[in-house]
Amino acid sequence: MHRSSSLVLLLGLAACTTETVDPEPFESEETLEAELATCADLPEPAGWEHTRSEAIVHLGGPVHSVQDDVITPGADWAVRAKLSYGPTSADLEDEAVEAWIRLGDECDDWTLVGTGNTDDDGRVRIPGTFDLEVGAYPVTARVLGDGSQAHGMIHVLPEGQALVVFDIDGTLTTSDLELVGGVVYHHVGTTSDEVLNLAGSPLTQAQWLALLDATIDPEAAMYEAADEVAWWYADRGFQPVYITGRPYLYDGFTREWLADRAFPAGPLFLVQDVVEVVPAYVDDYKERTMNTLQDRSFGIEHAYGNASTDVCAYARAGVDPAETYIIGDNGGTACEGYDPTQAIASYPEHLVELGD
Numbered sequence: 001m002h003r004s005s006s007l008v009l010l011l012g013l014a015a016c017t018t019e020t021v022d023p024e025p026f027e028s029e030e031t032l033e034a035e036l037a038t039c040a041d042l043p044e045p046a047g048w049e050h051t052r053s054e055a056i057v058h059l060g061g062p063v064h065s066v067q068d069d070v071i072t073p074g075a076d077w078a079v080r081a082k083l084s085y086g087p088t089s090a091d092l093e094d095e096a097v098e099a100w101i102r103l104g105d106e107c108d109d110w111t112l113v114g115t116g117n118t119d120d121d122g123r124v125r126i127p128g129t130f131d132l133e134v135g136a137y138p139v140t141a142r143v144l145g146d147g148s149q150a151h152g153m154i155h156v157l158p159e160g161q162a163l164v165v166f167d168i169d170g171t172l173t174t175s176d177l178e179l180v181g182g183v184v185y186h187h188v189g190t191t192s193d194e195v196l197n198l199a200g201s202p203l204t205q206a207q208w209l210a211l212l213d214a215t216i217d218p219e220a221a222m223y224e225a226a227d228e229v230a231w232w233y234a235d236r237g238f239q240p241v242y243i244t245g246r247p248y249l250y251d252g253f254t255r256e257w258l259a260d261r262a263f264p265a266g267p268l269f270l271v272q273d274v275v276e277v278v279p280a281y282v283d284d285y286k287e288r289t290m291n292t293l294q295d296r297s298f299g300i301e302h303a304y305g306n307a308s309t310d311v312c313a314y315a316r317a318g319v320d321p322a323e324t325y326i327i328g329d330n331g332g333t334a335c336e337g338y339d340p341t342q343a344i345a346s347y348p349e350h351l352v353e354l355g356d
Contacts (some may be wrong), residue, residue, distance in 0.1 A: 001065075001257065003348075007226050012246075014037045015173075015180045015194070021057045023231070023235060023264045023265070023266060024136065024202075024254075024264070024265050025259070025262040025263065025316035026259035026262070026263050027138060027259060027260045027265070028255070028256060028258060028259040028265070029151045029252060029255055029259075032138050032140065032151045032258075033109070033140075033149055033151070033248055034100075034103075035110075036100060036110055036142075038107065038111040038148070038153045039107035039108060039109075039110045040100060041084075042142070043098075043144065044147075045144065045145060045147040046144045046145060048095065048146075049094065049095055050093070051091070052093070052151055053095055055101065056085050056086070056091070056092060057085050057145075057146065059085050059086030059087075059088065059090050060085055060086030060087055062083070062084070062143070062146075062148040063084045063085060063086065063089050063107045063249045063252075063254065064081060064082065064083050064149065064150030064251075064252070065081065065082050065086065065089045065154060065251030065270070066079065066080065066139060066140070066141050066150045066151055066152030066154065066249040066251070067077075067080040067081070067269075067272065067353060068152045068153045068154070068155065068268050069152075069153075069154050069155070069207075069267065070155045070157060070298065071128035071132070071155075071156055071157075071264075072156070072157065072297060072298065073132065073133050073134055074131045074161050074294060075129070075155055075189065076128075077125045077127070077128045077132060078127040078128060079101070079113055079125070079128070079140075079141055079152070079264060080124070080125045080126075081097065081123065081124050082121075082122055082123050082139035082150075082152055082248050083095070083097060083118050083122045083124065083143055084122045084249070090335075091118070091120065091122030092118050092122050092143065092145075093116050093118055093119070093120050093122060094118060094119075094120075095117060095118050095144070096115055096139050096143075096144040096147050097112075097115065097116055097118060097124045097126070097142065097143055097144065098112065098114070098115045098126075098128040098139045098141075098142050098144060099113035099114060099115070099139060099140065099141055099142075100113060100115070100116050100138045100139065100156065101113050101128070101137050101138070101140075103137065106266075108145050110163060111175060112129070113127075113128055113129075113255075114124050114126045114129070114213050115144075118139070118235050124141065126141075129298055131244070132154065133157045134156050134157065135156055136153055136155050136265055136348065137152070137154040137155075137156070138151060138152075138153055139152050139154055140152075144255070147166050148155030151255070152251075152279065153265070153267065155239070156235075157239055157298060158297070159219075159297045160299065161239055161267065161298050161299070161336060162237065162238050162298075162301045163197075163202065163239050163293060163298050163299065163305070164230075164233040164238045164239070164240055164241070164291065164301065164303070164305065165240075165300055165302070165303040165314070165319070166210070166240060166242050166244075166304045167226050167242075167243060167245075167286075167304060167305040167306060167307070167310050168242060168246065168254065169220075169245065169246065169306075170306035171223075171305050171306045171310070171327060172213055172222060172223060172226045172230075173179070173221060173222060173223070173225075173257075173265075174189070174220070174221045174222070174223055175221070178274055180208065185235050192283050201318070202243060215247065220257065222261055222347075223347055224346065224348060225347035226346045227261050227262065228347065229304070229347050229350060229351060229354075231263075231264055231353055233264075233352060234264035236306075238301065238302070239266055239267075240263070240264050240265075240266035241266050241267050241269070241293065241300075242267065242269065242271070242292070243259065243269045243286050244265055244270055245271060245282040245285070245309070246266070246270050246271065247271045247272075248270050248271065248272050250270065252268055254266060262356075269289050271285055282313075283309035283310075283312050283313040285317075286309070286310070286313035286314075286317075287312075287313045287315075290313070290317035290318075290319070291317055293301050294317070294318070300317065300319050301319075301320075301323060302319075302323045302324075302325070303319045304324075304325045304326075304327070305324070305326055305327075305330075306326060306327050306330060307330060308330050308333065309331055310326065310330075311324070311326060311333055311334065311335050311338070311341055312335035312336075314341075315334075315335040315338040316335065321335075321338055321339040321341050321342075322339065322342065324339070324341040324342060325342045325343075325346075325350065326341045326342065326343040326344065327343075327346075
């Protein structure tokens, strides 16, 4: 018996409410940044509160990210962001950040949520002070020191909304992060021997980074018709959710990859603690993320992946293996103690199987 509600129950819940979410394509960060600059009364960069911040910024460009969230109408929400710079993701500590949210489709719908200061991990949480109705709301975290930004989404879904989960690397893209062991040497602002030791890596940290960057390619090829499968579900009332083992520092170009290929908009979840990028932990992270969604009264009815970690994460989160679709060599395999998954030879063939 899987944790998520049955599809019949979910459709029954949906029938009891007029609230719906119309599917829209991903919005690019470039579009959101330009729109915010045009529509909002943004203050000029104010400079840094601490001298050390100037040194951090000189390490390289911003590597900021905003965590997406999924809630029911009227639930508490906040804009949560990680602010860092350079190839080692050096944390921006104790600096002011403002958060913005777009409450509608008009230019003047951009609204200031509030301001806060980053902690010693470069993170900030700025809570909203008003309720949100069903809809998808772009949010922006903006560093007051230099005006740099990161973008994310707050998705407000009706209680009982049916979800479909997609992994990204090796599932939507033709390359898989696990080809390099799923290891990144970044570890919250410093190089991490812990991560490398967990993986038993014989490589240097620089070599790991080079391999990771080669695998997580901003221009990674998409499996033919992968986008059409996501839209097949979105057009039928399912909310796509993207749960990837990529670490937070790849947030920006992951959103751009989805936007450039016009995938249906949906919550994007990335690993926030890079130790969990290691294959030994990534399935726990995905399982925990799905359990949180289900604990909030959403039902995961279908899931797509490619790796053995996907097979077990989905099974342990209660997704029916008969509705778990695995592309590649692990298609049709089973997590120990569970039924076999469904193998996908190709997405065009899968679309035919899904039917009208």
